[in-house]
Amino acid sequence: MKKTKVGIVGCGMISDTYFKASQKFRMIEVVACSDIIPERAQAKTELYGVPNMSNDELFAMPEIEIVLNLTPPQVHSKIAMDTLNAGKNAYSEKPFGVDADDAAKVIALGQSKGLRVGCAPDTFLGGGQQTARKILDDGWIGKPLSGTAIVMGRGPEKWPQAPFFYDYGAGPMLDLGPYYMTALVNLLGPAKSVTAVTTRGSDFRTIGDKVAEQYQDMVQPFGQYPVTVTTHLTGVVEFQCGAVITVIASFDVYKHGHRPIEIYGSEGSMQVPDPNTFGGPVTVCRKGDKEWHDVPLTHTYTDNSRSIGAADMAIALRNNRPHRVNGSLANHVLDIMLSFDKSSKAGCKVELSTTCERPKPLPLGLEVGELDD
Numbered sequence: 001m002k003k004t005k006v007g008i009v010g011c012g013m014i015s016d017t018y019f020k021a022s023q024k025f026r027m028i029e030v031v032a033c034s035d036i037i038p039e040r041a042q043a044k045t046e047l048y049g050v051p052n053m054s055n056d057e058l059f060a061m062p063e064i065e066i067v068l069n070l071t072p073p074q075v076h077s078k079i080a081m082d083t084l085n086a087g088k089n090a091y092s093e094k095p096f097g098v099d100a101d102d103a104a105k106v107i108a109l110g111q112s113k114g115l116r117v118g119c120a121p122d123t124f125l126g127g128g129q130q131t132a133r134k135i136l137d138d139g140w141i142g143k144p145l146s147g148t149a150i151v152m153g154r155g156p157e158k159w160p161q162a163p164f165f166y167d168y169g170a171g172p173m174l175d176l177g178p179y180y181m182t183a184l185v186n187l188l189g190p191a192k193s194v195t196a197v198t199t200r201g202s203d204f205r206t207i208g209d210k211v212a213e214q215y216q217d218m219v220q221p222f223g224q225y226p227v228t229v230t231t232h233l234t235g236v237v238e239f240q241c242g243a244v245i246t247v248i249a250s251f252d253v254y255k256h257g258h259r260p261i262e263i264y265g266s267e268g269s270m271q272v273p274d275p276n277t278f279g280g281p282v283t284v285c286r287k288g289d290k291e292w293h294d295v296p297l298t299h300t301y302t303d304n305s306r307s308i309g310a311a312d313m314a315i316a317l318r319n320n321r322p323h324r325v326n327g328s329l330a331n332h333v334l335d336i337m338l339s340f341d342k343s344s345k346a347g348c349k350v351e352l353s354t355t356c357e358r359p360k361p362l363p364l365g366l367e368v369g370e371l372d373d
């Protein structure tokens with residue numbers, strides 16, 4: 001099979017996962033990489049044998065059809081615009097952007113140029129989330145009525161890059177919310193409204209013994225750095241299908257006992273696995289049952305397969321079908337996430353201005369490396 005050529009822009013921490021996981025997909029091949037810090041791209045050339053160059057040189061390579069944008073959230077929209085203006089399809093790491101207007105411009109540019117736009121997470125194509133989707137679609141728990149999506153912890157407060165996670169463009173919602181909100185839209189379809197109260201537990205955090213280079217002017221080992229975003233967001237997302245999901249995303253919690261996602265339906269309940277992973281477990285308790293039962297996973301891709309969304313885009317381009325991990329899904333997820341702070345500030349329910357199609361499920365019986373035509 002002729003492979004679709006892919007370029008990676010941004011050779012930081014997550015890029016290793018993409019360099020490695022993309023090798024399992026027979027329809028894509030990473031042929032170039034770049035980073036604003038050239039040594040970082042050079043290091044990936046040494047590890048993976050992929051030539052490195054400047055962003056402009058990468059955008060100018062005619063054989064590249066898809067650019068994987070693995071830069072920090074604040075530059076996602078700009079790199080996506082540069083990609084589209086270079087005539088290439090744009091696939092970004094999450095979140096789709098940090099500003100709704102900039103994100104909308106990316107969608108509009110993609111449409112006007114007839115190019116594809118996509119954005120992580122693609123974990124909802126993993127075996128765990130696809131099994132949960134099949135259980136819902138097959139009616140095991142009846143009509144979904146309500147549920148919970150809960151992601152809580154202290155956040156990566158001691159990491160060398162910690163200040164990033166507590167600053168504009170991150171926080172628990174923009175950093176981890178994409179996994180949860182995308183999983184919910186995959187299960188339930190698009191949302192209608194968000195009603196939320198958001199807050200933060202403290203104005204400063206203390207870093208660990210290592211400080212990343214870019215923060216060394218601002219903070220010393222074990223020193224304090226500022227928290228500029230809300231770090232505890234609690235709210236209700238109302239879906240167009242009628243289900244209402246209670247959502248908590250927090251960096252202010254030491255320990256809790258909640259499952260990542262639970263869906264309660266007219267005929268039973270389902271526990272959905274961590275949407276930041278590809279695997280299970282999926283458990284179900286149906287009307288008449290006393291206990292939860294493990295459901296065997298029905299779908300392939302149960303280990304880390306980040307880049308499956310780009311692989312699906314490559315097949316979709318070739319066969320002129322919609323790609324699943326697409327811009328309108330990511331833009332809708334961004335709208336949901338940004339609406340938490342918006343609702344809290346306004347003191348009222350926010351009706352969402354975006355919507356999207358519920359992505360088509362993956363078929364059963366795929367081999368690893370394969371996707372449907």
Ligand SMILES: NC(=O)c1ccc[n+]([C@@H]2O[C@H](COP(=O)([O-])OP(=O)(O)OC[C@H]3O[C@@H](n4cnc5c(N)ncnc54)[C@H](O)[C@@H]3O)[C@@H](O)[C@H]2O)c1
Pocket residue numbers: 009010011012013014015034035036037040055070071072073075079093094095175
């Ligand atoms: N690290 C993780 O575990 C992880 C997991 C899932 C998703 N993500 C997402 O992946 C993205 C990148 O995260 P990361 O942890 O790899 O960050 P990182 O800071 O380690 O890497 C980002 C890289 O992008 C480069 N960069 C910045 N601006 C650039 C530009 N204009 N052109 C080219 N390169 C540029 C930086 O120099 C850096 O090397 C983020 O959106 C993050 O949310 C990260």
